Amino acid sequence: MSSSDAERWVVEPVKDTGGGRSPYERDRARVLHSAAFRRLAAKTQVHMAGTDDFLRTRLTHSLEVAQIAREMGARLGCDPDVVDVAGLAHDLGHPPFGHNGEAALDELARSCGGFEGNAQTLRVLTRLEAKVHGAGLNLTRAALDATCKYPWPRQPGRRKFGVYADDRPVFDWLRAAAPGPQRRCLEAQVMDWADDVAYSVHDVEDGIHGGYVPVRRLIDDADERAAVCRAAAETYAPEPAEELAPVLDELLADPALVMVADHDGSQRAQAALKGLTSVLTGRFVAAAVEATRAAHGDGPLRRYAADLMVPARVRMRCALLKAIALRYVMRRPGAHERYERQRAVLTELVGTLVDRAPGGLDPAFAAAWKAAGDDQARLRVVVDQVASLTDPAAVDWHHRLTSRGTRSY
Numbered sequence: 001m002s003s004s005d006a007e008r009w010v011v012e013p014v015k016d017t018g019g020g021r022s023p024y025e026r027d028r029a030r031v032l033h034s035a036a037f038r039r040l041a042a043k044t045q046v047h048m049a050g051t052d053d054f055l056r057t058r059l060t061h062s063l064e065v066a067q068i069a070r071e072m073g074a075r076l077g078c079d080p081d082v083v084d085v086a087g088l089a090h091d092l093g094h095p096p097f098g099h100n101g102e103a104a105l106d107e108l109a110r111s112c113g114g115f116e117g118n119a120q121t122l123r124v125l126t127r128l129e130a131k132v133h134g135a136g137l138n139l140t141r142a143a144l145d146a147t148c149k150y151p152w153p154r155q156p157g158r159r160k161f162g163v164y165a166d167d168r169p170v171f172d173w174l175r176a177a178a179p180g181p182q183r184r185c186l187e188a189q190v191m192d193w194a195d196d197v198a199y200s201v202h203d204v205e206d207g208i209h210g211g212y213v214p215v216r217r218l219i220d221d222a223d224e225r226a227a228v229c230r231a232a233a234e235t236y237a238p239e240p241a242e243e244l245a246p247v248l249d250e251l252l253a254d255p256a257l258v259m260v261a262d263h264d265g266s267q268r269a270q271a272a273l274k275g276l277t278s279v280l281t282g283r284f285v286a287a288a289v290e291a292t293r294a295a296h297g298d299g300p301l302r303r304y305a306a307d308l309m310v311p312a313r314v315r316m317r318c319a320l321l322k323a324i325a326l327r328y329v330m331r332r333p334g335a336h337e338r339y340e341r342q343r344a345v346l347t348e349l350v351g352t353l354v355d356r357a358p359g360g361l362d363p364a365f366a367a368a369w370k371a372a373g374d375d376q377a378r379l380r381v382v383v384d385q386v387a388s389l390t391d392p393a394a395v396d397w398h399h400r401l402t403s404r405g406t407r408s409y
Contacts, residue, residue: 001024001079001082001302001303004176005140005141005142006023007140008023008135008138008140008141009126009138009170009173009174010132010134010135012132012138022081023140024081024085024140024142024143025081027085027137027139027140028081028084028085028088030131030138030139031088031089031137032088034131034137035130036092036124036128037059037062037088037092038059039390040057040058040059040091040092041057041058041059041390042057042390042391042392042393043057043059043091043095043098043390043391044057044058044096044098044101056202056206058091058094061091061198061199062087063088064198064202065090065191065194065195065198066083066084066086066087066088066194068087068194068197068281069083069087069190069191069194069195070083070084071285072190072193072194072285072288072289073187073190075289076186076293076300076306076308077299077300077302078186078187078190078300078302079142079187079302082142082146082187082302083146083187083190085139085146085147086146086147086187086188086191087191087195089121090121090147090149090191091117091121092120092121093116093117093119093121093124093387094120094121094387095115095389096342096345096346096386096390096391097339097345097391097394100339100342100343101343101387102115102116102117104342104347105386105387108346108347108350108383109379109380111375111379112376112377112380112383113154113164113165113166113380115383115387116150116160116162118148118149118150118161118162119154119163119164120384120387121147122144122147122171123136123164123384124136125139125144125147126138126144126167127167127170128364130364135170141173141176141177142187142303145175145185145187146185146188146191147188148174148175148185148188149184149188149192150162151163151181151182151183151184151188152181152182153165153168164380166380177304178304179304185302185304186301186302186303186304186305186307189307193284193288193308193310197280197281197284197318198281199322200318200321200322200325201277201280201281201321202277203321203322203325204321204324204325205273205274205276205277207324207325207328207329208260208273209265209270209273210329211263212328212329212332213325214328215252215257215261216261216262218252219252219261225245225248225249225252226245227327228248228324228327229241229242229244229245229320231323231326231327232244232316232319232320232322235322235323236323236326239312243316244316247313247317247320248320250317251321256272256276256279259272259275260273260276280321283314284318287310287314288309288311288314291309291311292306292309294309295307296309345394345398346386348398348402349386349397349398349401349402350382350383352401352402353385353386353401354378354379356401357369357378358370360401362385365381365382365384365385365388369381369382
């Protein structure tokens with residue numbers, strides 16, 4: 001890593017605690033000790049936070065992504081702390097109620113540039129967290145660059161983006177070494193694949209444990225398999241459903257998956273389910289490492305020296321697992337009504353805070369609201385406040401401020 005990689009947006013005094021920590025180890029500690037990281041414990045991953053102690057939250061998901069990314073990055077020669085930071089930090093900007101909350105806030109924030117969880121993550125890291133005034137956690141350039149899954153501003157026809165207009169100065173600084181305007185560093189690609197692996201494998205594990213994913217029916221019913229392939233083609237994979245079908249057949253024939261087809265919650269069944277998770281994660285990681293090494297050689301790979309290579313068939317398997325979670329968990333009966341209630345909570349909460357601000361805002365956001373130069377900037381502050389809330393806090397704020405909400409969502 002170069003000296004430029006270790007630079008921070010705001011220069012800090014040299015700190016010597018005698019431990020000889022690298023700048024990237026300091027970055028990791030800053031994320032772990034941040035308030036935004038702690039809040040992930042009560043933010044939705046797929047199932048609403050607090051509904052089942054077994055199920056994952058954004059916090060446990062982020063820890064798992066960081067572990068997968070760290071090991072994969074180390075095998076490729078990346079600085080392990082940089083990819084670890086990216087895994088820990090990648091979801092810090094996600095709002096209450098997961099992707100449903102993200103869509104609601106994007107609509108509400110349309111007049112000030114919209115809302116996107118990854119762009120909000122950059123904002124949290126570089127502006128909103130209280131470590132260095134005016135610079136958020138003030139992480140190194142390399143660590144910030146590694147968190148950028150979508151290193152571009154909002155563009156027509158693209159749902160995902162990684163920076164709001166008023167965060168462009170720090171974004172342009174951290175992207176100074178990028179050889180192209182949309183090229184991601186290797187560490188960001190490793191984090192992104194680790195996120196895909198954790199998301200696809202663990203959401204299916206949670207769905208099987210919760211009794212939502214009917215593995216036996218999937219194995220036996222061709223219509224169910226066809227529906228999963230269509231969902232994958234529509235949402236997660238560029239390949240058509242007919243090309244995905246034989247890949248799904250292979251996946252469902254895997255002995256590790258057959259072992260969980262009749263999951264009954266017993267200790268033996270739970271061990272088989274954990275075995276499936278381990279097998280799939282290991283295969284997905286190994287496939288990416290082996291393909292990347294085959295393309296780029298055996299030396300240390302980091303920053304912009306290489307691109308992560310993931311075989312197409314492995315990506316298809318990952319997309320199919322996501323589609324299984326989508327069909328049987330996220331779109332299960334009753335989900336639509338719950339999503340509507342959650343969107344109503346955020347819509348009414350933002351509207352109420354816009355009318356009452358700066359009253360009702362936390363002190364830090366109230367000060368930012370007073371310093372804002374126009375209505376768009378003030379709306380952005382309100383959205384920042386709501387996005388920072390946990391799931392239960394959003395429900396409680398809505399109940400308290402509107403005097404008509406319920407406490408169950």
